[in-house]
Amino acid sequence: MIVPDTLDGAILLSVIDFTLSIVMISGIGVILALFPLLNRLGKVDEEAIRQGHH
Amino acid sequence: MFEQLVSFAKALEQQTGLAQFWWGNVVMIAVGIAMIYLAVKKGYEPLLLVGIGFSCIISNVPGSDLILPGGLFNYAYQGVALLIIPPLIFFGVGAMTDFGPMIANPKLVILGAAAHLGIFVALIGAKALGFTLNEAGAIGIIGGADGPMAIFVTMKLAPHLLPQVSVAAYSYMALMPLIQPPVMRLLTTRQERLIVMKQSRKVSRLERIAFPIVIGVLVNLFFPPVAPLITMLMLGNLFREVLVTDRLAKTAANDVMNVIIIILTVAIGSTMAADKFLTIKTIEIVVLGLVAFLFGTASGVVGAKVMNLFLKDKINPLLGSAGIASVPIAARVSHIVALQENKENYLIYHAMGPNLAGVFGTAISGGIMLALLGVK
Incomplete structure (x- = not known):
């Protein structure tokens, strides 16, 4: 166990975990913000896929 | 002759479960019936509570072999213990979920983490009450309001707490329409609740197909401890979005999901034997779970209000409480509370963004927790 099994350890774990969670999920948000750039690569023809012409 | 009959009856009683019957079994059978x-x-959550209730009743009938090793309920439990069932639930959830609202409005994703303060309040509270840190982590994750994730993390950290944690998590998820609105109203003004969100952009098919692949890679790269859950969520979603595997997506979302729910509910109910469940710890866990839900709701709303300090286009702070992972219950609660103020303010699509992000928020919190506690 990296964090000590004490109340201080619980507080430390919580602070690190909550902070990192915010950072990580913000990172996912940044990546999602870049998603519209994918549309420059081209377009998926949904009708053709649905009809089996892919 | 009479003495022979009495001794015969006594021998028969010993063969049955009657001799082991105690008041705890009666209480737990009543819980199952409730x-x-x-x-x-x-x-309230009929798909879950009927199976859990029934297997809880049967598990508290002394003499039943079903929960013993080799018994059918025990095999169902092994599916949970071996961490096979929770990822398969996520597989089905992925196949039935449209992640479009989350992709369309990335700034709301942060609410998926903000609404998880409850996890840590419950964790610290549990530690203060004398639980070990591993047990406290399992109790805290109730605040994520994500049943499969709560089960997954609990099985890794404190498997003996599975019945209490899973029952608390699913019960509070069912009760969210009662738990959340008072906190949401307390922390927002009427003006804030009336904020109408701008229409989101349309998400292309290419983005929808890329999403599960990108997230699958990221999660396996950064959060291996919880990767099985999110990977299966993304596989189910990929089946849904590529449009060429409709049959598989429908099977995952319906048939597989239904079978897994049956196995899961039987497994959870079978762990609710009176001698393990009727303890002071159970009451403590149930109270801590409620605290986690209350703080999670509050921190989500406050998080949205903090975001508004920096945003030009203000967001409705009711979206914050949707950051709790319970999909789609938390989003629906935000929608309903907004509708009560303005009958034309439809928040559901916008609320689904933070709600879905909450699934990732819980997974990330759980993954970091497992890593910090040295559990693989």
Whole structure:
């Protein structure tokens, strides 16, 4: 166990975990913000896929 | 002749479960019946509560071999213990979920983490009450309001707490329409609740197909401890979005999901034997779970209000409480509370963004927790 099994350890774990969670999920948000750039690569023809012409 | 009959009856009693019957079994059978009642009469999570309630009743009938090694309920439990069932639930959830609202409005994703303060309040509270840090972590994750994730993390950290944690998590998820609105109203003004969100952009098929692949890679790269859950969520979603595997997506979302729910509910109910469940710890866990839900709701709303300090286009702070992972219950609660103020303010699509992000928020919190506690 990296964090000590004490109340201080619980507080430390919580602070690190909550902070990192915010950072990580913000990172996912940044990546999602870049998603519209994918549309420059081209377009998926949904009708053709649905009809089996892919 | 009479003495022979008495001794025969006594021998028969010893062969049955009657001799082991105690008041705890009666209480737990009543709990099982109450669950079925709530499901049938009140409509609370019937898909879960009927199975859990029934197997809880059967597990508290002394002499039943079903929960012993080799028994059918025990095999169902092994599916949970070996961490096979929770990822398969996520597989089905992925196949039935449209992640479009989350992709369309990335700034709301942060609410998926903000609404998880409850996890840590419950964790610290549990530690203060004398639980070990591993047990406290399992109790805290109730605040994520994500049943499969709560089960997954609990099985890794404190498997002996599975019945209490899973029952608390699913019960509070069912009760969210009662738990969340008072906190949401307390922390927002009417003006804030009336904020109408701008229409989101349309998400292309290419983005929808890329999403599960990108997230699958990221999660396996950064959060291996919880990767099985999110990977299966993304596989189910990929089946849904590529449009060429409709049959598989439908099977995952319906048939597989239904079978897994049956196995899961039987497994959870089978762990609710009176001697393990009727303890002071159970009451403590149930109270801590409620605290986690209350703080999670509050921190989500406050998080949205903090975001508004920096945003030009203000967001409705009711979206914050949707950051709790319970999909789609938390989003629906935000929608309903907004509708009560303005009958034309439809928040549901916008609320689904933070709600879905909450699934990732819980997974990330759980993954970091497992890593910090040295559990693989």
